[in-house]
Structure formats: structure tokens, C-alpha cells
């Protein structure tokens with residue numbers, strides 16, 4: 001899933017990629033205690049403090065820089081336009097799915113448990129029932145940091161064996177949490193690399209769509225604005241039409257926040273008509289433009 005309006009603005013805010021890091025403060029080890037008492041021993045010299053190598057956080061990048069990147073392995077970026085949005089770039093859809101499909105099932109896929117993590121067999125069955133493949137269960141993903149932390153806690157509780165890419169994500173999540181200590185909130189979104197199922201326009205649309213979700217999660221003012229437009233500007237019939245469209249796409253229509261977040265992202269952050277056209281949600285182009293204008297009123301620039 002994809003994003004949009006913000007593209008030019010985000011690109012305009014562009015900045016050369018740089019490294020963000022923090023240096024941990026080492027606590028020196030206490031001086032060793034001698035095994036035998038000595039007389040008139042000189043005071044031990046203070047132990048030298050060996051600097052720990054600085055921990056390198058995800059590289060800060062513009063959306064355009066992420067788009068131009070070609071991942072040979074999963075790679076985490078930190079978005080310059082909002083440093084609480086992290087973008088995982090994958091070599092292809094299959095690697096992306098291996099990292100996030102189990103979380104999608106827990107957090108927002110329709111008809112699946114919200115209180116436990118699926119094992120490999122149950123996940124494969126759920127994906128097959130949806131008519132998708134592991135690569136296409138979602139074309140892009142987006143989650144709050146705390147939802148991912150809950151996923152890994154439940155997976156640990158239930159003894160679920162993580163995939164290689166889930167283990168990578170778990171480590172990245174812990175690294176990001178050190179940059180954004182609790183209860184600070186952040187978003188992790190993802191984009192697949194170019195492959196036979198993802199052309200350049202699709203990759204761009206997916207990245208924009210997911211970054212739109214990132215703004216929803218990481219910008220409380222924008223999220224409140226979206227909620228207000230969803231409540232006051234959309235009619236009940238329009239909300240129902242969006243819920244039906246999103247349910248067909250596999251989202252749980254009972255999760256109201258997912259509904260408004262997706263309606264927002266599809267309307268104003270998804271430039272590829274292969275992912276979304278107003279008619280998909282029963283809207284005329286004219287009405288879609290009215291809703292877009294309302295949503296964009298306070299969208300991040």
C-alpha cells in the first residue's frame with residue numbers, strides 16, 4: 001500500500017543523508033581487588049575508560065533517497081521529515097512479508113486473533129484463505145512501535161519461532177526504542193524493492209502510502225484531524241463504502257482507527273490507480289477531491 005501529497009513537500013525538505021548516533025556512557029569497572037593484602041601499596045591508578053563503539057542509529061534519509069535505494073538486505077532508515085518515522089526497505093515482497101505478515105495477522109487482518117501470534121502453519125493457512133501469497137498479503141506495512149513490541153512479547157510468550165527477517169526486525173525495534181525511549185511513540189513502515197511484481201511507480205506509491213500512515217502514527221495533531229474529518233465530513237454511507245472496500249482488501253473493518261487511517265492514506269497518499277481509485281470506495285472523482293481537500297487541511301508539509 002502506498003501514499004502522496006506530501007511527496008513534493010517532503011522531498012523539498014530534503015537533507016543529505018547523515019548518520020545519527022548516540023554514545024553510551026560507560027561505567028568503569030571497579031579496580032580489581034588484590035587477592036592478598038599488601039603493605040603500603042600505592043593507590044591503584046584509575047582504570048582507563050575504554051570508549052564503547054558508538055551505536056549507529058538508522059541512517060537519516062529523505063523519501064527520495066529511500067526510493068532510490070536498492071536493498072540487498074533489509075535496511076532501516078529514519079525519515080528526515082519526521083524522525084519518529086522509520087522505514088524498512090526490503091529486497092522484495094517475500095522478504096518484507098517474512099518480516100511483517102505475522103504482525104499484520106495479529107494487528108489488523110480480518111478474522112484473526114488479536115491476543116495471540118499465529119505459528120507458521122496457521123499463518124500460511126490464513127494467507128491462503130485470503131487468496132494471497134506471503135509476498136502479496138500486503139504490499140507495504142505500517143505499525144506503531146508499541147504494537148510491534150506487543151507482537152514480539154506475545155511471540156516470546158507463545159514460543160513462536162521467528163523467521164530470520166522477524167529476528168532482524170526485533171533487533172531493529174530494540175535499537176529504535178533506545179533512540180525513542182518509552183513512552184515515546186514511533187512508527188515503522190515498510191516498502192518492497194523492485195521485482196517482477198513491483199515496478200518503479202508501484203514502489204513509489206507504496207512508499208508514499210506507508211509514510212502517510214507514519215505521519216498518522218507519529219503526529220498526534222494530524223491523527224486527530226483525520227479522525228475529525230472521518231467523523232464530521234465523511235457521511236455514514238461513505239464510511240460504510242470505505243469499510244466495505246477495505247474489508248475486501250483484508251483489513252478488519254471493526255477497527256475504526258484502521259479504517260480512517262487507510263481511507264486517509266488511500267485518498268491523499270496513493271498516486272497509483274492500480275492501488276486505489278475513488279470508484280473502489282464508491283466515490284465520484286469530484287467527491288473524492290472534496291474529501292482530499294478536507295484531509296489535506298492539516299497534513300504534514
Ligand SMILES: [Zn+2]
Pocket residue numbers: 001002209213261262265
Ligand atoms: Zn495502508
